[in-house]
Amino acid sequence: MSQAKDTDRLRAVALDMGADLFGVAEIDRFQNQxxxxxxxxxxxxxARSVIVLGVAVxxxxIESLPKGRAEYTNTLMAGTATLRIIAFRLARFIEKSGYRATIVPSEGSEFGYWYADRETLMADISIKYAAYCADLGNYGINHLxxxxEFGPCVRMTAIVTDAALGGGERPSRPLLHEGCSDxxxxxxxxxxxxxSADGTIDRHRCAEYMFKTLGGLRCGLCVRACPK
Known part of the structure; x- marks a missing residue:
C-alpha cells in the first residue's frame, strides 16, 4: 500500500460507510513524554500506524440528560456497533493488501465485557490521544x-496496523482545548x-458512579455541559 493513496482510499471507504471522523496517527507519537x-x-x-474513526452522537x-440516560446509553452503544462494522471492513481491506490490523475497543467496559485494566481503568491504548495526534481535536478539562465540528459529542474507535500509512500533518493545536481555562x-x-480545574481526573469516582449508582448506564453530564 502506498501511504497517501491508500490512506485516502481508507478515508473514502470509512466516510462512505458512515464515519464522521477519520485520521491517522504515526506510531512514534506514542513515545512522546x-x-x-x-x-x-x-x-x-x-505496529506502524493507528487509524482513528469517529461518529457524531x-x-x-445528550439534551435529554439526566432523565434520558437509558436513551443516551443506547445511543452510545449504537454508535459503537456502527464503528465496529466500519472498523472491521477497513481491517479486512488492510489485510487483503498484505498487512495486519486489529480493532481497539471503544471504551473500558461495554456489552458485559471489561477491556480496561480494572485497577488503573486504563485501556490498552488511548484512542483520545491517537485522535489528538491525528489532529482530529484536543482534550477538554473533562478528559474528552x-x-x-461536533465538540465532545463523538464516539470513537481505532485500528492498529503494521501498514505505514503516514499521519500527515502534526497536531496544529495544544493538547488542552483553548476554551477550557475560562x-x-x-x-x-x-x-x-x-x-478538577487543574485538569486532573478521578477515574474511579466516575466509574463507580456509572457502574454502581447508575447500574451501568452512562452519565454524560460533562458532555451535556460542554458549550462546544
Whole structure:
C-alpha cells in the first residue's frame, strides 16, 4: 500500500460507510513524554500506524440528560456497533493488501465485557490521544476529545496496523482545548466531582458512579455541559 493513496482510499471507504471522523496517527507519537498511556507496540510489535474513526452522537440523546440516560446509553452503544462494522471492513481491506490490523475497543467496559485494566481503568491504548495526534481535536478539562465540528459529542474507535500509512500533518493545536481555562462548566456539572480545574481526573469516582449508582448506564453530564 502506498501511504497517501491508500490512506485516502481508507478515508473514502470509512466516510462512505458512515464515519464522521477519520485520521491517522504515526506510531512514534506514542513515545512522546506527554503520553502516559499504554503503547500499541505492547500488543502489536510491528505496529506502524493507528487509524482513528469517529461518529457524531445525536445531540437529542445528550439534551435529554439526566432523565434520558437509558436513551443516551443506547445511543452510545449504537454508535459503537456502527464503528465496529466500519472498523472491521477497513481491517479486512488492510489485510487483503498484505498487512495486519486489529480493532481497539471503544471504551473500558461495554456489552458485559471489561477491556480496561480494572485497577488503573486504563485501556490498552488511548484512542483520545491517537485522535489528538491525528489532529482530529484536543482534550477538554473533562478528559474528552473536543472536536471542531461536533465538540465532545463523538464516539470513537481505532485500528492498529503494521501498514505505514503516514499521519500527515502534526497536531496544529495544544493538547488542552483553548476554551477550557475560562469555562469549567463540566467541572461544575459532574455529580461526583471527578474533574478538577487543574485538569486532573478521578477515574474511579466516575466509574463507580456509572457502574454502581447508575447500574451501568452512562452519565454524560460533562458532555451535556460542554458549550462546544
Amino acid at each position: 506527554e503520553y502516559t498511556g499504554n503503547s500499541p507496540l505492547a500488543f502489536m510489535e510491528r 445525536p445531540r437529542g440523546s 476529545l473536543i472536536t471542531d 469555562c469549567m462548566q463540566c467541572v461544575a456539572a459532574c455529580p461526583v466531582g471527578a474533574f
